[in-house]
Amino acid sequence: MQQGFAFTKLADRLTSIAELSEEDLELLTRMPSTITHFSSHDQVLRKSDQPSRCCLLLQGYLCWKDDGDGQISSIYVPGDVPDSYTTVSPRLTAHLTTLGQAVVAFVPHVFFREISLLSPNLHRALQLLSITDAARLRSWIINLGSRDSLTRVAHLICEIVARLQAVGLARDYRFPSPFTQSDLASACAISAVHANRIIQELRRKQVLSWQSRTIAITDWEALCRLACFEPDYLGLRDITPAVCHRSRATAPSAASELSM
Amino acid sequence: MQQGFAFTKLADRLTSIAELSEEDLELLTRMPSTITHFSSHDQVLRKSDQPSRCCLLLQGYLCWKDDGDGQISSIYVPGDVPDSYTTVSPRLTAHLTTLGQAVVAFVPHVFFREISLLSPNLHRALQLLSITDAARLRSWIINLGSRDSLTRVAHLICEIVARLQAVGLARDYRFPSPFTQSDLASACAISAVHANRIIQELRRKQVLSWQSRTIAITDWEALCRLACFEPDYLGLRDITPAVCHRSRATAPSAASELSM
DNA sequence: CGCACGGTTGACACGACTCAATTGCTGTGG
């Protein structure tokens, strides 16, 4: 991957939910960061930490993992800042853990505070980031609460694909899955054995393949249907009717002028 | 209840998570509001709404209820502002619904924006409000994901008690429960029939009574133990070791006399 | 007074869990 340009990951992510000006992008280029590589199932932040910087995920996946039985409450993809709220209060309620190898850029809290003061636009974009984070949590509660395990797994995969595509990844509906089936099970609140059977069923239904640490969606429409996936809650700006066939080459703001 | 002092409810809530100065409280007194009464299972906000004001709950309970099977993703008590995030983006992903009768004060977005500009302290307090909202969502995911139904119900009740007490209500561990057992079931993602059996079990275990629309906790310690309840995630300032035996002696607005 | 709704109870079905054993893969050291 393109090391050394951590800020572009953040820019991509912010652009996916808000329109940024040239000046905003210029501000982002000044982002100071310390880049760190983590291996599988590492703890990036412990519950007891009181960080003074945020984690910008550059590559791989992170999740909040609970102390107790290891329930995963949220998954993050490159461009996300899982702990952005620590800029306000550094108290953590879970461990920030890798799912597979991951690359993280640590960015001082003060940087986010500064750009918020300098650009109301960036301030709003960062607020939107936390709002969509909360929206995803609510969506996940709906999932755990009201859908059966096949739907849950399918929905999680749909969400990951949509979010990867929003930052320019997985355009061909293939993406690395360095996490284990047990990880997926923890996220979906099912047992590892059952998760395995669900995945087999998804394979049998010909909607995806999962081999050599890579997932390939073979029938996106069918998967979305199985999952009852309606990506509105992700707050992305340019979802096409066909659900994420976006081309990021074109100017970042086609229409999406709806008041937000 | 003391009508006409909607702002005191907000002041109580903000005080429970942040320290406010005299000036901050003075600013809050200027809060404009339109007070509205709702009956049971009313929709305060529809998914399709694009509100330009927030809902400050004064009395009763509200919840976000999903379109589909009516899964409840979050419950609110007096002093809460369930839709505070709409000040940034008015898009909703669920219906804001009453659980029993409720009284709501509608407060223009612009008021929150103004006080955020005038007082960094209030700005922070409002940010903390959304952060704890998200923390509760994560906690609820843990609940749905990793605990059995008895624990889930017990945990929800513990949380409600703790949050009521944080704003000066339910000090004697008794509080109105105008919601139905089905509502509780929707929140805990179990069937109404099963919810009923769980409640009976809680009664049998002598930890609470639930009659004539009132819940009375008879053994708070035992209930907390059953629930695995650790209230840190609520972000409250003054939790005593014994879990919420707080005395609000220093209360800046000691009004809130009557039951909610 | 009676209807409607919330609460209660029992019987039965099924999805998901656990336990346990086996296979397959990957990396590593002899």
Add this chain to the structure above:
DNA sequence: CCACAGCAATTGAGTCGTGTCAACCGTGCG
């Protein structure tokens, strides 16, 4: 280069929690 360790994936069998269905009761309200 192979053997082995260790982990992930896979499979089967039996169990249990929770859901569904259906009936019944109690009570508040029109």
